[in-house]
Amino acid sequence: MGLSVPALGGVPAGRGRRRIDRMIGRVAGPSLAVTYLSLLVLLPVAAILSRALSGGFGAFWQAVSQPEAVAALKLTLVCSLGVAVFNSLAGLVIAWVLVRDDFPGKRVVGAVIDLPFALPTVVAGLTLLTLYGPDSPFGVNVAGTRAGIVLALAFVTLPFCVRSVQPVLAELDRETEEAAASLGASSATVLRRVVLPSVAPGMLAGAGLAFARAIGEFGSVVLISGNLPFKTEVASSWIYSLSQSDDLSAAAAVSVVLIAISLAVLIAIGLLRRRFEIDETV
Amino acid sequence: MTARWRWPLRVVAFGYLALLVVIPVGSVFYRAFEHGFATAWDAVTTPDALHALFLTLIVVLIAVPLDTVFGVGVALILARHRFPGSWLLDALVDIPLAISPVVIGLSLILVYGKSGWFGNWLAAHGIQVIFSLPGIVMASAAVALPYVVREVLPVLLEIGTEQEQAAATLGAGPFTTFRRITLPSIRRSLAYGVTLTTARVLGEFGAVVIVSGAIAGRTQTLTLFIQDGIENLNPTGAYAGAVILALLALLVLIVLGGDPERRKRRWRSPSDQFPSDSETPSLSTT
Numbered sequence: 001m002g003l004s005v006p007a008l009g010g011v012p013a014g015r016g017r018r019r020i021d022r023m024i025g026r027v028a029g030p031s032l033a034v035t036y037l038s039l040l041v042l043l044p045v046a047a048i049l050s051r052a053l054s055g056g057f058g059a060f061w062q063a064v065s066q067p068e069a070v071a072a073l074k075l076t077l078v079c080s081l082g083v084a085v086f087n088s089l090a091g092l093v094i095a096w097v098l099v100r101d102d103f104p105g106k107r108v109v110g111a112v113i114d115l116p117f118a119l120p121t122v123v124a125g126l127t128l129l130t131l132y133g134p135d136s137p138f139g140v141n142v143a144g145t146r147a148g149i150v151l152a153l154a155f156v157t158l159p160f161c162v163r164s165v166q167p168v169l170a171e172l173d174r175e176t177e178e179a180a181a182s183l184g185a186s187s188a189t190v191l192r193r194v195v196l197p198s199v200a201p202g203m204l205a206g207a208g209l210a211f212a213r214a215i216g217e218f219g220s221v222v223l224i225s226g227n228l229p230f231k232t233e234v235a236s237s238w239i240y241s242l243s244q245s246d247d248l249s250a251a252a253a254v255s256v257v258l259i260a261i262s263l264a265v266l267i268a269i270g271l272l273r274r275r276f277e278i279d280e281t282v
Numbered sequence: 283m284t285a286r287w288r289w290p291l292r293v294v295a296f297g298y299l300a301l302l303v304v305i306p307v308g309s310v311f312y313r314a315f316e317h318g319f320a321t322a323w324d325a326v327t328t329p330d331a332l333h334a335l336f337l338t339l340i341v342v343l344i345a346v347p348l349d350t351v352f353g354v355g356v357a358l359i360l361a362r363h364r365f366p367g368s369w370l371l372d373a374l375v376d377i378p379l380a381i382s383p384v385v386i387g388l389s390l391i392l393v394y395g396k397s398g399w400f401g402n403w404l405a406a407h408g409i410q411v412i413f414s415l416p417g418i419v420m421a422s423a424a425v426a427l428p429y430v431v432r433e434v435l436p437v438l439l440e441i442g443t444e445q446e447q448a449a450a451t452l453g454a455g456p457f458t459t460f461r462r463i464t465l466p467s468i469r470r471s472l473a474y475g476v477t478l479t480t481a482r483v484l485g486e487f488g489a490v491v492i493v494s495g496a497i498a499g500r501t502q503t504l505t506l507f508i509q510d511g512i513e514n515l516n517p518t519g520a521y522a523g524a525v526i527l528a529l530l531a532l533l534v535l536i537v538l539g540g541d542p543e544r545r546k547r548r549w550r551s552p553s554d555q556f557p558s559d560s561e562t563p564s565l566s567t568t
Contacts, residue, residue, distance in 0.1 A: 030365060033356045036348075040424040041377050044389030047399055051392050090298050097295040101288060109296075112303055117478075118531045119307070120485020122505045123524040126512065127306035130313055130521075137309075155302055187287065216382025219487035219505070223512055236384040236488065243388050243492055252392065255385040262380045 048259070051252035063253035071230045072238035073257060079146065079234070080214035083153040084161075084207040090154075091161030091206055092199065098162075099169045117159045121219025124155050129224050144226035149234060152220040157210035164206030168199050201272060208269035212262045307528070314521035325519040326526060330498045334507035335526065338484060340415070341503065345423040345483045350476055353430020358464075360431075361438035378427050386424050387492030390417060413495040418503065421489035426482040433475030434468050441467045480534045485527060 052060055063069065098109065116124060128151055133143040142148040172195065180190045218236040225232040227241070235258055242251035314322050325331065360372055378386060393399045394411035404411060411417045445467075449459045465472075487505040494501040502510065504527050511520030 029355055029359050029363075030371070033352060033359060034371065036352050037356075037371075037374060037427070040420055040427060041386075042374065043399070044386065044393050044424070045377060045381070047392035048385065048389045090294075093291055094295040094299065097291050101292060103292070109299065112299055114535075115303055115307065118481045118535050120487065120505055120524075120527050120531065122487045122508050123310070123485065123527050126508060126520060126524050127310045129512070130309045131306040151302075155306075158302065212380060216385065216488075218382060218384045219485075222487075223509065236382045239382070239384050239388060240488075240492060243384075243391065248388070248392060248397070251388055255382075255388060258382055258385060259380070262382075266376075266380050 045259070048252045048255050051249055052256045055249055059249065060253045060256075063250035064257050066250075068229055068233070069238060069250075069254050072233050072235045073254070075146070075149070075233070076215050076235040076258075077261070079149050079153055080211050083150055083157060083214050084211040087154055087157050087161040087210055088165075088203045088207040091158070092165050092203060094162050095166040095169050098166060113162050114159055116155050116157075121156060121217070122223065125152055125220040125223035128152055128155060128220070133224065143224055144228060144232060146232055148224040148226075149221050149232060152224050153214045153217055156217055156220050157213050160209040160213065161203075161206040164209065165199050165202045168202035172198050201275075204272055205269055208265055208272070212265045212269075215258060215261060215265075310521055310524050310528070314518070314525045317518065321518055322522040322525070325516070326522040328519070330502065331507060331519060331523065333499050334502045334504045334523070337415075337418070337502065338504040338527075341419050341422050342480060342483050344419045345426065346476065346480050348419075348423050349426050349479050349483075350430050350472075352427065353475060353479075354434055354468075354472065356431050357434040357438055357468075358460075360435055362443065375428050375431050378425050383421075383425050383486065383488030384492055387421050387489040390421055390424070390489075390493050394420070412493050413497070413501060415501070417493040418490050418501060421493045422483040422486050425486055425489050426479040429478040429482065430472065430475035433471040433478070437468050437471040438464075477534055481531050484530055484534070 052063075064073075094113065098106065098113075119127075128148070129143060131138070132140050132148070132151060134141055142151060177190050177194050180194050181187075185193065216236055217234070218240065221234055222237060222240075225234065225237070227233050227237045233241075235254060239251045239254050239258070242248075242254065326335070356371065356375060360368060391398060391412055394404060394417065395401055396405070396412070398412075409416075411420065445463050446459050449463050450456075454462065485505060486503075487509070490503055491506055491509070494503065494506065496502050496506045496510065498507075498510065504523055508520045508523045508527070511517060511523060
């Protein structure tokens, strides 16, 4: 504990000010912050938990083990996992080209990678629907299919996957690679033995963030998936339709499962970061 | 890697970006102006469309300042004052990042809705939160809550308190110290945090759709207007609305500035982490 701003206490004339500063720092500030946080986040999340269990554990279990809920949760997990893995590999290639290659318009490519971040999710869904929907100029129609969901998730999670690897790649010591190559290692061996071990933590962190984002994603998925029950209905759309039909307890129950999964993933990333001493990226 | 891998890698990287991001985004612009600029203009100047645009801007004007003040405040508290449970506050701030926006919307209904915890009290006092502006603002502010804290806190920890202490020794009050010393040092990270917050609030859909009821001309924000356009056969309106939203998001990025280099800087050794304002951001020229 101790004084947070010791120098203020050292000023003889600053006694009153010190008290005011301490009051702002220790009492008023934190109280206001905690109130704001409570009104917007803590009370609401507590309400979800309480509502989910309001009918007892039996009702909770019934809500989450109902076939449509199970199908939605399974679909969400499988698609999110697939996208996280695939996008990490794509992210590695893109980051590699950005870091090691040199070409005109690099800044533009960099901005394109951040575009999915800035673009509203509904607009993201609409852009994909335009190109890969019923009116596709390529004749590829993934609207109402699981491929559409994967596409939408790949779009929104791309920045995480590139930006988590890029800095690691930029810091990577090229001499080690050159040494390995001069000792007769093939490019595949250099990639496997030198590059991948160094970028693996970054890739894993990116994949984790992408997965956590993907399992809660709604806006970009809703337009392209068509929300067909048992086929293209993801967990967040199922929660949405439950809340529209005023079945708030079941919606809260499925929400609790989603929250538990994302918390587990984020804690895993946190532990990973601590282990490899990686700072947060996004 | 040898030079013979350069082109295959370029093809994969650029091809993926083109198919996933560039061409789809371009095609929305094409679709919006397919039938001429006048048609697109007409589609976004209907009363419902204009109302949606104004509502979105109002929500941004309320939610972003609230989140900014909260964000800077919490970052200052966490960086400068240790108190029992400060680690908990640090962790709790991140909750909105870990939760689906739909779940955040639902959770607000469970507290402020008709059957919610505060439902009776709010109804007795004639305050409607859910299905009206306060609910939309709260949902937007909740999902965008962590960004300013997460951008400002690392910089505050990095710059330390020496200069602030010096200012205090020279007789500056806490507010003068904040304005003259702290604020200039966190300026860039704060701008980036506000950028992220604004972009998120502008484009929020999942949390807003559930609390707003999406009543056209009343509680329909621009994102809801777009979704409504697609589902109820007003594609031109939807595309034009999407273009407006995309341009607004880009405008925010340009005015406040994205800072891609920031991420790289943070991964370096602490000695060269200090972000100085003279540094011009450029994307990884290494």
